[in-house]
Amino acid sequence: MMAEMGLVAARERATLPGTMRQRMHHMRYSGFRVIAEALRGHKGWTPAWRDPVPQAAYDYVIVGGGGHGLATAHYLAKEFGQARIAVLEKGYLGGGNVGRNTTIIRSNYLLDGNQPFYEFSLKLWEGLEQDFNYNAMVSQRGIINLIHTDGQRDAYTRRGNAMMMHGADAELLNRDQVRAMYPFLNFDNARFPIKGALMQRRGGTVRHDAVAWGYARGADSRGVDLIQNCEVTGMRIENGRILGVETSRGFIGAKKVGVAVAGSSSRVMAHAGMRLPIESHVLQAFVSEGLKPVIDGVMTFGAGHFYVSQSDKGGLVFGGDIDGYNSYAQRGNLPVIEDVAEGGMALMPMIGRARLLRAWGGIMDMSMDGSPIIDKTHIDGLYFNGGWCYGGFKATPASGWCFAHLLARDVPHPTATAYRFDRFLKGRMIDEKGQGAQPNLH
Numbered sequence: 001m002m003a004e005m006g007l008v009a010a011r012e013r014a015t016l017p018g019t020m021r022q023r024m025h026h027m028r029y030s031g032f033r034v035i036a037e038a039l040r041g042h043k044g045w046t047p048a049w050r051d052p053v054p055q056a057a058y059d060y061v062i063v064g065g066g067g068h069g070l071a072t073a074h075y076l077a078k079e080f081g082q083a084r085i086a087v088l089e090k091g092y093l094g095g096g097n098v099g100r101n102t103t104i105i106r107s108n109y110l111l112d113g114n115q116p117f118y119e120f121s122l123k124l125w126e127g128l129e130q131d132f133n134y135n136a137m138v139s140q141r142g143i144i145n146l147i148h149t150d151g152q153r154d155a156y157t158r159r160g161n162a163m164m165m166h167g168a169d170a171e172l173l174n175r176d177q178v179r180a181m182y183p184f185l186n187f188d189n190a191r192f193p194i195k196g197a198l199m200q201r202r203g204g205t206v207r208h209d210a211v212a213w214g215y216a217r218g219a220d221s222r223g224v225d226l227i228q229n230c231e232v233t234g235m236r237i238e239n240g241r242i243l244g245v246e247t248s249r250g251f252i253g254a255k256k257v258g259v260a261v262a263g264s265s266s267r268v269m270a271h272a273g274m275r276l277p278i279e280s281h282v283l284q285a286f287v288s289e290g291l292k293p294v295i296d297g298v299m300t301f302g303a304g305h306f307y308v309s310q311s312d313k314g315g316l317v318f319g320g321d322i323d324g325y326n327s328y329a330q331r332g333n334l335p336v337i338e339d340v341a342e343g344g345m346a347l348m349p350m351i352g353r354a355r356l357l358r359a360w361g362g363i364m365d366m367s368m369d370g371s372p373i374i375d376k377t378h379i380d381g382l383y384f385n386g387g388w389c390y391g392g393f394k395a396t397p398a399s400g401w402c403f404a405h406l407l408a409r410d411v412p413h414p415t416a417t418a419y420r421f422d423r424f425l426k427g428r429m430i431d432e433k434g435q436g437a438q439p440n441l442h
């Protein structure tokens with residue numbers, strides 16, 4: 001009986017207009033609130049978002065409660081004034097890559113199709129915590145890409161110039177400047193001597209799962225229904241138009257459906273009969289035991305695939321190449337652990353003294369040129385956002401904003417005009433790494 005009443009109340013709540021629901025649930029976080037709650041035994045905190053019962057139909061259904069799906073819903077409601085929005089997540093919010101990545105943000109891209117988009121994203125990161133009223137620990141601690149050859153210095157100089165021409169910040173550091181920052185690096189390694197670095201001071205790290213929680217709270221406070229444990233298992237399409245999605249909690253109608261499921265892109269879009277230019281691969285991440293502060297920024301090795309930062313708890317957070325075979329398993333294998341460890345040892349031999357505390361994997365939606373897709377499909381009302389490879393965390397704010405722009409206005413956002421399906425047809429690849437059509441290398 002009680003459960004039934006709860007269900008009815010939840011249904012009623014779910015059907016209330018957005019502003020009323022907002023009043024019921026939204027609690028503003030602030031320093032004063034923390035002090036006030038401390039004084040009354042923390043009894044006044046309310047849940048960060050509701051647990052609504054799905055309605056029969058929405059104007060917008062976003063599939064995937066990761067960073068991109070939640071950001072899309074947040075901006076659809078907040079920036080584009082849209083309502084009747086739901087996010088459907090098959091597990092729990094933030095259980096995918098948004099909660100599994102190595103938290104690096106930056107806009108140090110070279111190509112025209114990418115640089116303005118990632119710079120837009122970095123600017124959004126800079127105001128994010130105020131925007132969604134949540135502490136996501138945005139930390140612009142700086143990122144350096146190490147240089148090991150003269151040719152690489154030329155390439156990074158060109159990249160730095162491209163960044164500055166698009167309004168981003170970039171600096172070229174010489175060897176002594178790098179040595180002053182990180183004296184423990186292996187500067188005289190016979191194969192990979194360190195000759196300098198490209199630095200972006202505005203790059204850094206963000207507490208990854210707090211990004212999911214912040215966007216979830218922001219969206220919920222504007223009336224978006226966040227529906228967890230709700231897997232999309234099919235799509236209802238008639239006469240070339242999407243009518244809604246079949247889910248583990250029944251059919252949910254929608255005028256527009258936006259898919260943002262990262263590593264599951266191929267599987268979900270197969271429900272619409274689409275085969276994507278995307279492969280799924282595993283990427284692993286690693287955290288060492290807690291150490292005293294030693295790396296105060298983010299660093300990438302230029303002669304192998306290894307990147308490292310230090311978490312606020314002291315663990316060295318690092319990663320490298322993807323596992324190299326197609327998989328939907330959220331775990332990796334030992335050969336890549338060995339490869340990443342070798343990269344770390346070549347760069348900073350002292351890492352060999354640190355013990356590995358944890359390792360995990362996430363599923364990457366690797367596109368054929370390493371760049372994303374934010375586009376309409378040939379099915380009316382069905383939109384797609386994916387192909388982020390292992391770089392989609394830094395893109396979260398801009399990806400959400402641009403996808404919301406496309407869903408609400410039916411035209412691409414000016415910074416995302418190149419992220420279309422037809423670039424593969426027309427040969428207009430955005431191949432930042434110059435690897436060709438080899439997703440496992442991007």
Ligand SMILES: Cc1cc2nc3c(=O)[nH]c(=O)nc-3n(C[C@H](O)[C@H](O)[C@H](O)COP(=O)(O)OP(=O)(O)OC[C@H]3O[C@@H](n4cnc5c(N)ncnc54)[C@H](O)[C@@H]3O)c2cc1C
Pocket residue numbers: 063064065066067068069088089090091092093094095096097098099100101102103104105230231232233260261262263264268283284285319360361362363364388389390391392393394395
């Ligand atoms: C180990 C690792 C390190 C990384 N490091 C970085 C980094 O340092 N910097 C960076 O920029 N990027 C990094 N990335 C990449 C980044 O994490 C991803 O590109 C990005 O998080 C993907 O977008 P998302 O957050 O929306 O994905 P996700 O969080 O994976 O969200 C997709 C959601 O869709 C849900 N879903 C799937 N199928 C269905 C279905 N049928 N129905 C309903 N829901 C469904 C999933 O459960 C999931 O929650 C890293 C990734 C990994 C795994």
